[in-house]
Amino acid sequence: MKQLPTTTTGLTGNLTVPGDKSISHRALMFGAMANGTTKIAKILHSDDVTSTINALKAVGVKISEANGITEVVGKGVNNLNDPWGPINMGNSGTSTRLLTGLFTGANLAATIVGDASLSTRPMKRITRPLSEIGGTIISDDGHLPLQIKKSLLLPVIHQKLTVGSAQVKSAILLAGLAAGADTYVTDNFHSRNHTEQMLPKFGVEVDYKNDTIHIPAHQELQATEIEVPGDISSAAYWIVAGLITPNSELTIKNVGINPTRTGIITVLKKMGGNITIVPQETVGEPMADITVKTSQLHGIKIAGQIIPSLIDEIPIIALAATQADGQTVIADASELRVKETDRIKTVSDELNKLGAKIVPTTDGFIIDGKVSLRTDKIHVSGHTDHRIAMMLSIAALVTNGTIILDDDESVKISYPTFFNNLEGIV
Numbered sequence: 001m002k003q004l005p006t007t008t009t010g011l012t013g014n015l016t017v018p019g020d021k022s023i024s025h026r027a028l029m030f031g032a033m034a035n036g037t038t039k040i041a042k043i044l045h046s047d048d049v050t051s052t053i054n055a056l057k058a059v060g061v062k063i064s065e066a067n068g069i070t071e072v073v074g075k076g077v078n079n080l081n082d083p084w085g086p087i088n089m090g091n092s093g094t095s096t097r098l099l100t101g102l103f104t105g106a107n108l109a110a111t112i113v114g115d116a117s118l119s120t121r122p123m124k125r126i127t128r129p130l131s132e133i134g135g136t137i138i139s140d141d142g143h144l145p146l147q148i149k150k151s152l153l154l155p156v157i158h159q160k161l162t163v164g165s166a167q168v169k170s171a172i173l174l175a176g177l178a179a180g181a182d183t184y185v186t187d188n189f190h191s192r193n194h195t196e197q198m199l200p201k202f203g204v205e206v207d208y209k210n211d212t213i214h215i216p217a218h219q220e221l222q223a224t225e226i227e228v229p230g231d232i233s234s235a236a237y238w239i240v241a242g243l244i245t246p247n248s249e250l251t252i253k254n255v256g257i258n259p260t261r262t263g264i265i266t267v268l269k270k271m272g273g274n275i276t277i278v279p280q281e282t283v284g285e286p287m288a289d290i291t292v293k294t295s296q297l298h299g300i301k302i303a304g305q306i307i308p309s310l311i312d313e314i315p316i317i318a319l320a321a322t323q324a325d326g327q328t329v330i331a332d333a334s335e336l337r338v339k340e341t342d343r344i345k346t347v348s349d350e351l352n353k354l355g356a357k358i359v360p361t362t363d364g365f366i367i368d369g370k371v372s373l374r375t376d377k378i379h380v381s382g383h384t385d386h387r388i389a390m391m392l393s394i395a396a397l398v399t400n401g402t403i404i405l406d407d408d409e410s411v412k413i414s415y416p417t418f419f420n421n422l423e424g425i426v
């Protein structure tokens, strides 16, 4: 439980956000699959990434940390061992789905469990394609626990995504890669592409034909060095905070700006946000410093192809919309219903408690602005969902009441230093 800071004088300063979560998971997994020792700089230290580290250790991979560098002693794709007992993935959907693909392709037998939230999340989206390509995974009607049985996959794999999910895409790619199959995955949704971008750094050939990704058969991964950029999903809180809080100017340093992740910048600029992007030197994915200044936003429609590129940022975009003139409509985002919480429900319930005017729809929201958020004492809850807790903490900045966040602990999932950074700018 935490009383959230409110401010009237404006937010100023520079911030550095922790490493990208999606990239951190993948660097660890590919390091584990490689021959040799992979060195990862600026990895995210958070509960979700710890779930991946512990799962990889359970299949025999050595991972250590010295002088800010994480070292993964790879075992090669064929030498991972069966874990002794169930692997607990905690809250992490990415660990669960990607590693289920990897373990299936690597011919392991493993049982995967997770926390209450993860246990409600749909897994048929991975068990179905993995079983179509020869895997055997027993689930509780599409939910955890998952029992991965030893299985030999087809030598040639063709899959087309039916849901715009990079987790599903990556699960199939990793299964095929681990099994040595000739693997084709079609992603018409253009979901985040960190898997395809990073594999060539490990020496893997990846080809493209239109929206189809092809990983040719029988490839080995070679250890490499990875530098993880700052997470744009974490920077998103400061981007919106700087735009909606009067008298503010914030710079967020070294943020990853992979185009499959920057939908939030596109929509906030379209809403009238004063946002400057200054590209920075990098050895990995593109990175930039992002400066935001207080702006009067206006409502727009956010729907269609852009949704996968801002899916995790929709809670904080919804907050921005409450402070924009006019109406914002967010549609085609039914994936929000199956995130760490049903984010269509948790965003509307909690922001409406604060006086927002948000109507939830089946696949998004209708948000009327500009509203003054309430000023008296109130308890809000992220319902154990890190992104809801952080969004509510930013909402408190544009109230001057007493806002108590009941579950501040959940920020440990993706951004353990969130409140330290918040205190540094208010």
Ligand code: S3P
Residues within 6 Å of the ligand: 021, 022, 023, 094, 164, 165, 166, 167, 168, 170, 191, 192, 311, 312, 335
């Ligand atoms: C992720 C993909 C997204 C995102 C999640 C991380 C990834 O999920 O919401 O936080 O690292 O691949 P989906 O791909 O299922 O949409």
